[in-house]
Amino acid sequence: MARPREFDPDAALDRAMQVFWAKGYEATSLDDLCAATGLSRSSLYAAFGDKHDLLLQSIDLYADRGAARFTAALAIPPIQAALRRVLDEFIDQIIAGPGRRGCFIGNCAAELARGDRDALARVRRSLARNEAIFRDALAAAKARGELPRSADPTALARFLTSGFQGLRLVGKANPDRAVLEDIAEIMLRCVGGD
Amino acid sequence: MARPREFDPDAALDRAMQVFWAKGYEATSLDDLCAATGLSRSSLYAAFGDKHDLLLQSIDLYADRGAARFTAALAIPPIQAALRRVLDEFIDQIIAGPGRRGCFIGNCAAELARGDRDALARVRRSLARNEAIFRDALAAAKARGELPRSADPTALARFLTSGFQGLRLVGKANPDRAVLEDIAEIMLRCVGGD
């Protein structure tokens, strides 16, 4: 070994991810990434590969964090209250959070799903993982008697995965609390009722 | 007047819109637009203004078409059957349609909502218009007794607007009919029940 790194790769990846999240892949330039991370091109390339590699790692970072947050939030029963907490948290984030970023996974799905096979695979994996987290939590809740016997955890998990994406996309375009709470309210009723 | 246009502006705008829809704004180059429309740069600029102007006109075209389709499809009661028809149509389009384009409005919301005020305004207007179409159709259905007295057409319309965006976004990333039908099924149940 010789000269050691002068920066923290985890922190740098986090910064890079924030830029991709806020601006999108195409609209993010290498200069943006250098400025956000404080690194030079050389260091960026040596540590993370090219721009596309950096994107893939950013997606993974975001997906891992999101999955961990979902898992933790849904671990505390009852499921209805847990879901409401998660929905409220997202709504607060949309209203008060730093400007209109939406869901990074959703953004990538919208921007890249067509041509970028690698990014698409990560996006799908993240959505599938979230769906699985929902499904497990719903199945556990059903076993505890919190859901009707007719409830289908798989279908409900798919519905929630889609519903959250819709909520965050609509919220990105129109961050209006009343609108988002209407949506969340009906989503919750869907899960519990029937 | 002097030399007349050699092309049909409506057809050219339609072609341009398809490119923006498929590739996104940033990833679409002027050469792409010229190739798709068959026009030279001069003609494009003379007829539509610059790239950004062309985007705005593309959004309007897409939004108008979508609103007309929604209006027509929801005009035939009962509302449940009408919504199912629309959902099935979208699902068929996602599964069989030309490659993973998603909803152009949703794509624009994801890609541009942050920095592009003009595009954002069009996106919001389109979402609001669709919401109004849903609301009117739901209110009419409620008046016909097809929905419970407790049904809130405004909230349901917002839910559907968001739900459709979620469905199409998830479908873009993962065009799996079983998944999409699970989602659609629960959306429908939400509107009818409770």
Add this chain to the structure above:
DNA sequence: GCCATTCTGGACTGAATGGTACATAATTCG
């Protein structure tokens, strides 16, 4: 202290970008 190795900054490159200029072609009106 010195060499090998790794990291860092900035200059550089070739390609692609959005947009413009201009010469030419086609049409209408007098």
Add this chain to the structure above:
DNA sequence: CGAATTATGTACCATTCAGTCCAGAATGGC
């Protein structure tokens, strides 16, 4: 027919882009 006007195609421009290169700096091993 001829002048005025509009449309078209192409060459062109400055800028920006992702990615490379290299000289120099900083460290560890000996």
